[in-house]
Amino acid sequence: xxxxxxxxxxxxxxxxxxxxxxxxxxxxxxxxxxxxxxxxxxxxxxxxxxxxxxxxxxxxxxxxxxxxxxxxxxxxxxxxxxxxxxxxxxxxxxxxxxxxxxxxxxxxxxxxxxxxxxxxxxxxxxxxxxxxxxxxxxxxxxxxxxxxxxxxxxxxxxxxxxxxxxxxxxxxxxxxxxxxxxxxxxxxxxxxxxxxxxxxxxxxxxxxxxxxxxxxxxxxxxxxxxxxxxxxxxxxxxxxxxxxxxxxxxxxxxxxxxxxxxxxxxxxxxxxxxxxxxxxxxxxxxxxxxxxxxxxxxxxxxxxxxxxxxxxxxxxxxxxxxxxxxxxxxxxxxxxxxxxxxxxxxxxxxxxxxxxxxxxxxxxxxxxxxxxxxxxxxxxxxxxxxxxxxxxxxxxxxxxxxxxxxxxxxxxxxxxxxxxxxxxxxxxxxxxxxxxxxxxxxxxxxxxxxxxxxxxxxxxxxxxxxxxxxxxxxxxxxxxxxxxxxxxxxxxxxxxxxxxxxxxxxxxxxxxxxxxxxxxxxxxxxxxxxxxxxxxxxxxxxxxxxxxxxxxxxxxxxxxxxxxxxxxxxxxxxxxxxxxxxxxxxxxxxxxxxxxxxxxxxxxxxxxxxxxxxxxxxxxxxxxxxxxxxxxxxxxxxxxxxxxxxxxxxxxxxxxxxxxxxxxxxxxxxxxxxxxxxxxxxxxxxxxxxxxxxxxxxxxxxxxxxxxxxxxxxxxxxxxxxxxxxxxxxxxxxxxxxxxxxxxxxxxxxxxxxxxxxxxxxxxxxxxxxxxxxxxxxxxxxxxxxxxxxxxxxxxxxxxxxxxxxxxxxxxxxxxxxxxxxxxxxxxxxxxxxxxxxxxxxxxxxxxxxxxxxxxxxxxxxxxxxxxxxxxxxxxxxxxxxxxxxxxxxxxxxxxxxxxxxxxxxxxxxxxxxxxxxxxxxxxxxxxxxxxxxxxxxxxxxxxxxxxxxxxxxxxxxxxxxxxxxxxxxxxxxx
Numbered sequence: 004x005x006x007x008x009x010x011x012x013x014x015x016x017x018x019x020x021x022x023x024x025x026x027x028x029x030x031x032x033x034x035x036x037x038x039x040x041x042x043x044x045x046x047x048x049x050x051x052x053x054x055x056x057x058x059x060x061x062x063x064x065x066x067x068x069x070x071x072x073x074x075x076x077x078x079x080x081x082x083x084x085x086x087x088x089x090x091x092x093x094x095x096x097x098x099x100x101x102x103x104x105x106x107x108x109x110x111x112x113x114x115x116x117x118x119x120x121x122x123x124x125x126x127x128x129x130x131x132x133x134x135x136x137x138x139x140x141x142x143x144x145x146x147x148x149x150x151x152x153x154x155x156x157x158x159x160x161x162x163x164x165x166x167x168x169x170x171x172x173x174x175x176x177x178x179x180x181x182x183x184x185x186x187x188x189x190x191x192x193x194x195x196x197x198x199x200x201x202x203x204x205x206x207x208x209x210x211x212x213x214x215x216x217x218x219x220x221x222x223x224x225x226x227x228x229x230x231x232x233x234x235x236x237x238x239x240x241x242x243x244x245x246x247x248x249x250x251x252x253x254x255x256x257x258x259x260x261x262x263x264x265x266x267x268x269x270x271x272x273x274x275x276x277x278x279x280x281x282x283x284x285x286x287x288x289x290x291x292x293x294x295x296x297x298x299x300x301x302x303x304x305x306x307x308x309x310x311x312x313x314x315x316x317x318x319x320x321x322x323x324x325x326x327x328x329x330x331x332x333x334x335x336x337x338x339x340x341x342x343x344x345x346x347x348x349x350x351x352x353x354x355x356x357x358x359x360x361x362x363x364x365x366x367x368x369x370x371x372x373x374x375x376x377x378x379x380x381x382x383x384x385x386x387x388x389x390x391x392x393x394x395x396x397x398x399x400x401x402x403x404x405x406x407x408x409x410x411x412x413x414x415x416x417x418x419x420x421x422x423x424x425x426x427x428x429x430x431x432x433x434x435x436x437x438x439x440x441x442x443x444x445x446x447x448x449x450x451x452x453x454x455x456x457x458x459x460x461x462x463x464x465x466x467x468x469x470x471x472x473x474x475x476x477x478x479x480x481x482x483x484x485x486x487x488x489x490x491x492x493x494x495x496x497x498x499x500x501x502x503x504x505x506x507x508x509x510x511x512x513x514x515x516x517x518x519x520x521x522x523x524x525x526x527x528x529x530x531x532x533x534x535x536x537x538x539x540x541x542x543x544x545x546x547x548x549x550x551x552x553x554x555x556x557x558x559x560x561x562x563x564x565x566x567x568x569x570x571x572x573x574x575x576x577x578x579x580x581x582x583x584x585x586x587x588x589x590x591x592x593x594x595x596x597x598x599x600x601x602x603x604x605x606x607x608x609x610x611x612x613x614x615x616x617x618x619x620x621x622x623x624x625x626x627x628x629x630x631x632x633x634x635x636x637x638x639x640x641x642x643x644x645x646x647x648x649x650x651x652x653x654x655x656x657x658x659x660x661x662x663x664x665x666x667x668x669x670x671x672x673x674x675x676x677x678x679x680x681x682x683x684x685x686x687x688x689x690x691x692x693x694x695x696x697x698x699x700x701x702x703x704x705x706x707x708x709x710x711x712x713x714x715x716x717x718x719x720x721x722x723x724x725x726x727x728x729x730x731x732x733x734x735x736x737x738x739x740x741x742x743x744x745x746x747x748x749x750x751x752x753x754x755x756x757x758x759x760x761x762x763x764x765x766x767x768x769x770x771x772x773x774x775x776x777x778x779x780x781x782x783x784x785x786x787x788x789x790x791x792x793x794x795x796x797x798x799x800x801x802x803x804x805x806x807x808x809x810x811x812x813x814x815x816x817x818x819x820x821x822x823x824x825x826x827x828x829x830x831x832x833x834x835x836x837x838x839x840x841x842x843x844x845x846x847x848x849x850x851x852x853x854x855x856x857x858x859x860x861x862x863x864x865x866x867x868x869x870x871x872x873x874x875x876x877x878x879x880x881x882x883x884x885x886x887x888x889x890x891x892x893x894x895x896x897x898x899x900x901x902x903x904x905x906x907x908x909x910x911x912x913x914x915x916x917x918x919x920x921x922x923x924x925x926x927x928x929x930x931x932x933x934x935x936x937x938x939x940x941x942x943x944x945x946x947x948x949x950x951x952x953x954x955x956x957x958x959x960x961x962x963x964x965x966x967x968x969x970x971x972x973x974x975x976x977x978x
Contacts (some may be wrong), residue, residue: 012093014172021606031397032361032365034361035357035361035362035365036357036358036361037362037365038357038361039353039354039356039357039358039360040203040354040357042353042357043353043354043356043357045255046347046350046353047347047350050346050347050349051311051322051346051347053255054311054322055311055324057252057253058311058324058339059164059326059327061250061252061258061337061339061814062326062328062339064246064250065243065246065250065258065260065328065337066328066329066330067543068242068243068246068303069328069330069335070244070330071114071116072114072116072238072239072240072243073208073224073238073330075110075113075114075117075301076110076114076116076117076224076236076238077117077206077208077224079110079117079120079207079236080114080224080225080226080234080235080236081204081226083106083107083120083122083226083228083234084203084204084226084227084228084229084234085204086106086228087492090231091103091106091122091130091232091234092122092228092230092232092234093105093228093230093231093232094130094523096158097130097156097158097168098443100130100133100156101154101170102123102196104132104152104154104172104176106174107120107132108132108152110236111134115242115496116238116239116240116241116242117134117234117236117237117238117239118133118134118214118216118217118219118221118237118238118239119131119133119134119216119237120132120133120235120236120237121155121191121234121235121236121237122190122192122232122233122234122235123194123197123232123233123235124191124231124232125192125231125232126159127157127159127165127190127191127192128158128165128191129155129156129157129189129191130154130155130156130157130189131154131155131156132152132153132154133152133153133154133155133216134151135150135151135171135592136151140217140629143216143217144169145182146171147171147179147180149173149179149758150171150172150173150179150180151172151173151174152171152172152173152174152176153169153170153171153172154168154169154170154171154172155167155169156168156169156170156753157189157190157191160231160306161390163649164708165188166183167183167184167187167188167189168181168182168183169181169182169183169184169187169388177664179838183422186460191233191235192818194557195223196209196223196233196235197224197225197235199225199228200226200233200235201227202227203228203229204229205226205227206224206225206226206608207224207225207226207467208222208223208224208225209222209223210222210262210264211224211240211262211266211268211287211491212286212287213285213286213287214237214239214520215285217239217241218285219239219240219241220239220240220241220242220268220269220287220842221237221238221239221240221241222237222238223235223237223238224236224238225825231425232380233842236961240260240268240269243260243268243269244269244270244271244272244273244572246269247259247260247269247270248271248272249270250726251271253341253345254342254345255341255342256271256338256339256340256341257270257271257272257295257297257298257339257340257341258271258337258338258340259271259290259293259295259298259337259338260303260335260336260337260338261290261301261335261338262287262302262303262335262336263303263333263334263335263338264289264334264491265289265301265302266286266287266288267287267288267289267290267292267293267298268287268288268335268467270293270295272300274814282441283702290302290338292495292783293412295314296316296317297314297321297323297340298338299339300314300316301325301336301338301340302324302325302337303334305323305324305325305338306499311323311324311812312324313343314340317547318343319342319343320342320343320344320664321342321343322339322340322341322342322343323338323339323340323342324338324339325337325338325339328340329959339420349745353577362712363940366946370620373628380596385415385615389418389419389422390418391414392416392422393422393425412581421887427769433509441583441584441587443463443582444579444580445463445477445619446479446483446485447478448463448477448551448576448579448580449461449462449463449477449478449479449551450479450480450481450482450483450960451572451576452551452553452569452572452573452576453479453480453481453553454481454482455537455569455572456553456566456569456572457555458481458536458553458555458569459480459481459527459552459554459555459556460478460479460481460486460527460554461478461479461551461552461553461554462475462477462478462479462491462521462524462551462552462554463475463476463477463540463549463550463551463552463851464494464549464550464551465548465549465580466475466496466506466547466548471495471496472494472495472496472630473493473494473495473496473502473503473506473549473550474493475491475492475493476488476549476770477490478491478681480527483549483592486527490523490526491523491616492595494520498519498520499519500518500519500520500780501514501518501519501521501537502518502520502521502534502537502550502552503520503561505537505538505539505550505688506539506547509541509547510539510565511537511538511539511541511570512535512536512537512565513534513536513537514534514537515532515533515534515535515769516536518535521535521552524552525552527554527766532556533554533555533556533628534554534555534556534568535553535554536552536553536569537550537551537552537553538550538551538555538569538570538573538755539578540573540574540576540577541574541577541579542577542578543578543581548577548581548584549577550579550582551573551576551845557638590765591646593652594652597652597655597656598616598655600656600659600662601615601655601656601658601659602615602616602809603662604658604659604662607661607662607666613658613912614658614908614909614912615658617657617855617960618654618657618658618901618904618905618908619651619654619655619911620956620959620960621904621907621952621956622651622654622897622900622901622904623650623651623654624649624904624955624956625900625943625946625947625950625952625953626642626647626650626897626900627644628947628950628952629657629896629900629946630642631950632946632950635942635945635946636942636946637896637942637946640896642897645865645866646865646868646897648865648866649865649866649872649897650866650867650872650897650900651686652866652869653868653869653870653872653873653897653901653902654872654873654904655872656853656857656869656873656874656899657853657872657873657905658851658853659848659852659853659856659857659873660848660851660852660855660856661849661853662852663848663849663852664845664846664848664849664852665693665845666781668838668842668845668846669846671837671838671842673735673736673837674734674735674736674737674830674831674833674837675827675830675831676837677825680735681827682731682735685728685735685789685790685827686728686730686732688789689724689727689728689789689815691757691758692724692755692757692789693720693721693724694721695757695758696705696717696721696724697717700713700714700716700717704805725750727755730748730749730752731752731790732750734749734831735831736837737835737836737837740834741832741833741834741835748971749828749831750828751833752789753788753789753790753791753827753828753928754788754789755788755789756786756787756788757786757787757789758784758785758786758787759783759784759786759787760783760784761783762780762783763775764780771795774796774797774798775794775795776796777794777795778794789830790827790828791826791827791828792824792826792827792828792829792886796824796825796826796827796829797821797823797824797825797826798821798822798823798824798825799821799822800818800821800822801822803807804822805818806818806886808852812851812854812855812858812886812887813887814851814854814883814886814887815886815888816844816847816848816851816885816886817844817888818844819840819844821841823839823841823842823845824839824841824842847877847886849884850874850876850877850885850886851886853870853874854870854871854873854874854886855874857869857870857873857874858870868895869898871895871898872895872897872898873901874886874887875887875889875894875895875898875899875901875902876898876900876901876902876904876905877905878893878894878898878902879937879938879939880894880937880938880939880940880941881898881936881937881938883938884938891937892942896943898941899940900943901940902939902940903930903940903943903944903947906930906933907926907930907947907953907956910925910926910929910930911923911926911957911960911961913961913962913965920961920962920965921962921965922964922965922966922967923954923957923965923966923969924967924968924969925966927953927969927971927974928974929946930944931944931974931977931978934977934978935977935978941978944974944978945974945975945978948971948974948975949971949975953969954966954969
């Protein structure tokens with residue numbers, strides 16, 4: 004409409020020819036790239052397949068190597084176990100056992116993997132032959148230089164003291180030296196290999212472990228003889244690392260042998276795997292302790308996957324596989340990793356060469372293609388430029404030059420006209436779409452439409468009461484001046500005026516002169532006759548949302564081009580109006596739903612009262628004070644409209660995770676309370692003890708005992724029981740600190756027993772039965788402790804109930820081992836309060852749930868900070884809070900504000916059944932201490948005091964008796 008069309012060209016025109024220069028270049032490049040890519044994929048597939056075959060060959064070789072170690076040891080152990088009692092299995096003294104040395108030494112000649120051969124006896128005696136085949140081993144045992152073997156002998160003596168001797172033998176088994184170590188003690192019966200070998204003739208193998216003598220990994224093979232002894236052989240895995248290194252056929256390949264517990268048995272790159280020291284001594288290192296990020300990602304569970312997988316470690320991609328090796332001991336696992344770059348080096352080289360060849364062909368063809376296309380498509384490039392400018396919302400470029408091609412020249416003329424029309428339309432549509440305030444949007448709609456259509460002004464009506472009534476919403480002149488809406492009255496859809504008729508017919512109405520219901524517009528027609536254009540406004544579904552009335556005097560707004568433009572613009576305006584109304588409605592719905600959730604959380608437990616309603620109020624009050632601060636740390640702090648919305652939503656939902664917290668944990672008033680207070684069960688046990696005491700009294704009287712003496716004893720017993728129950732009941736209330744003396748008395752009381760004659764596994768839930776079945780049932784009747792911590796009291800924490808270290812929310816909370824511990828002594832021994840560590844974790848876990856739940860909601864971008872704002876009010880400025888242990892610099896101002904609001908509300912709340920609300924002085928004294936200890940933000944706390952927010956909140960929500968005189972200067976000075 005406002006675009007200038009170029010003058011028609013007088014040049015001769017021709018039909019547009021189709022030039023294939025660009026297409027040719029694209030085809031050449033696509034074909035070359037496709038060939039290179041297919042070659043690469045085939046080479047890659049071949050390389051990966053070859054690697055898998057190599058992996059399987061390595062697994063077979065490793066399995067064979069393990070068999071070479073364990074098979075001879077197993078055979079020799081079984082052979083020794085089947086030998087006659089003499090000279091080893093049933094030998095009763097050292098001299099007899101020495102006769103077996105040639106036979107035992109033969110084991111070392113058959114295989115180099117054996118470290119020692121020995122026999123343990125049921126009386127505690129022990130006889131071992133160890134090979135000393137290196138100077139390091141002779142040095143370790145301080146053996147003579149000529150020693151080739153070492154004998155460790157333990158002979159059980161009848162008087163209780165064992166006779167221990169070390170014998171060193173040369174390679175001919177002749178004794179070189181004999182000594183008695185002073186500090187050596189050893190009882191084979193305490194060793195796992197001895198305890199596992201219980202069935203004669205049945206071979207057992209231990210878990211892999213670190214040999215205490217040599218520090219090398221290995222396995223013990225043991226067989227019980229027909230007599231009172233067990234034959235044992237230590238098979239070392241020291242040679243497996245060298246074997247794995249010899250199998251590493253590809254560059255950069257890493258191989259590790261490990262067991263089902265991910266304990267490292269052998270690996271390439273080191274002769275002996277690293278060990279880790281524990282409280283019990285040296286033990287095998289785990290894969291994640293080996294210091295290799297690649298091996299740390301391997302695990303036995305990967306053996307269930309038949310194919311190799313790719314991982315990222317050490318800054319590179321690795322092709323890995325875990326193979327399960329069946330051994331005499333059971334499954335072991337072989338992890339193999341190869342860098343993808345080395346594995347696919349040839350395939351990548353082939354791909355790169357193909358791409359370079361394609362690029363070379365393309366470079367040779369480009370000059371010819373470019374020259375040909377440039378000669379015939381100059382105007383087409385100009386049009387393409389214009390189209391690109393339009394796509395980029397650039398409308399100020401020069402028109403395309405004339406072309407000798409007919410279709411191109413016509414396209415250039417149409418493009419110029421389209422550019423002008425789109426420019427004007429988009430300028431108006433963009434301004435309408437950018438407006439987020441509904442009232443300003445209505446004002447803008449009327450002004451822009453009136454201005455674009457040449458009208459003097461306009462009036463917009465919106466439908467209400469389910470479309471039965473039209474209500475005036477904005478009255479604006481074309482120059483932007485807002486006019487008084489008072490003369491415009493609402494109109495019913497059933498009225499006879501042109502406005503109602505336009506709505507019912509959904510057609511644009513034009514009229515000259517005044518109209519029913521719109522007489523007041525005549526006052527604005529200073530010259531000429533009034534002209535009206537009434538355009539119905541419809542939303543995306545075709546429902547009427549209102550009507551736009553344009554009025555003019557000396558100009559005709561109903562001219563064809565202007566009217567069409569106004570109608571198109573009005574529909575865009577209608578959609579903008581609908582969008583804003585929907586946004587406002589959905590925002591109102593969201594706010595109502597959020598407040599509904601907050602109210603439900605408060606209603607769930609009387610222990611939270613109206614906390615979720617009051618914290619948002621206090622948060623907003625303190626945030627406004629920060630924005631209005633004229634000086635100090637917050638003089639430059641401000642929040643825009645979207646940040647205010649995010650802070651308000653976060654404050655309403657800051658405790659939404661409490662919906663997952665069990666009520667009986669939140670409401671736990673006594674130490675033994677779960678769904679009910681178990682003090683009643685304890686009291687009944689005391690009642691049983693008292694009845695038992697009375698029964699014993701009457702039995703003694705019936706047997707002729709002195710009635711008076713027995714009555715006094717009964718009275719003392721009953722008094723003690725009453726006193727002890729009163730003490731237990733007092734401990735249950737959690738009001739006193741449990742010092743060592745009270746704990747000791749509690750344990751003494753708990754040690755009393757009472758007689759249970761009924762099966763405690765009848766009539767219980769399936770879950771409780773499973774917990775009881777951890778221990779076998781005891782025959783009835785059974786004496787049970789008065790207070791006890793039973794296995795069924797421990798409720799395990801299942802998978803998914805913990806907090807992984809690599810969780811995406813960076814939670815850093817110590818997770819108790821158990822989910823719940825309902826042990827009676829455990830709960831009654833709580834040092835202060837009524838909550839166990841497990842229950843306190845459950846309560847604190849609500850903030851974790853808050854963050855997780857909110858993080859899963861699809862918040863728009865301007866509300867993306869809601870989870871962090873809502874989940875930060877239990878953090879402390881010194882980094883000791885939870886759940887993320889954030890420090891002050893890691894937290895937003897909004898999160899720090901909410902922390903203060905949460906604490907102050909909790910301290911002063913009067914609707915909690917377990918405490919009374921503190922006065923202002925008491926609450927501020929506590930918070931001042933928290934500010935000094937860097938638990939809350941000291942700057943915000945000073946603002947909280949100096950701005951008077953604490954008193955404004957108190958006047959609205961606290962009782963009069965809580966509002967006392969406060970000297971805030973001392974707190975301002977202290978903090």
